[in-house]
Amino acid sequence: MDWTRIPRMGIGQRWDGEPLDRFNEFFGEALEYIEPNLPLELGGLPPAMPKITHDAELPLATTGELNSELVAALVAQVRAASPPWTGEHFALASTRVTGNLGYNAAPILDDTAVEAGVWHVTRLQRAYGCPIALEAGPRYLDVRGWDDHGAILRISKATDCGILVDLSHHMVSMLNLGRAPEDGLSPEVLERTVELHLTGLGRHRDGRHFHDFHGGPVAPEVWRLLDWILPRAKNLKAVTLEHDASVDDPTYAADLRRMVRALEPWRSSCGH
């Protein structure tokens, strides 16, 4: 059970439980899998629909215990969906059962947090029965030049989990911290990158800070980063569009078309 043994899934769409009309319109043509954002009722999804599950609620950087009720609910849902891998965030979040901004609490990147991450990922992979792909949330404050993907790489090496690079989170962090777009995306990180996320970028009213935004078009900086990363991420298995239902139809269709075009060399190179 490790990141080297997972299959290619292609292009997918995040799902927060909204009606499936838009997904169905593009499934089979551009979209190849759905990515439910757990916890979520999965009963309405066709059992044969290819799925990669995802969760942003567990605080995997905490030195404390995880919410056991939430863990039990997630384990039941992941096992029912039986995905090839499941996404989790390396973040400090509350232990509440609901809420969707937990990933915004970026962890303090010291050895203690990395050890906590190794502990939680090891236990969860066993409970889920599949590998985890670990994702960094956006970072807003640059305290000591911390390297989120470097910390996740250490956890990946210790647990054999894969890495999920959210290109929008990463651009948010790099813009907020005044760093180069590819900063932290080292060859070792890219070797273990199995999944990418992309969506819009939100700009704070102060004009200087950016935040994650699922309600608008993929930003030009994110398209550029996608083009940069594709030839370098040799073990990439899946690319997920995270647009939500508030993105209008023409914007959604245009972004998905561009994504398919950008990913064409990757899809043909891996026999898609």
Ligand SMILES: [Fe+2]
């Ligand atoms: Fe996520």
Ligand SMILES: [Fe+2]
């Ligand atoms: Fe994401």
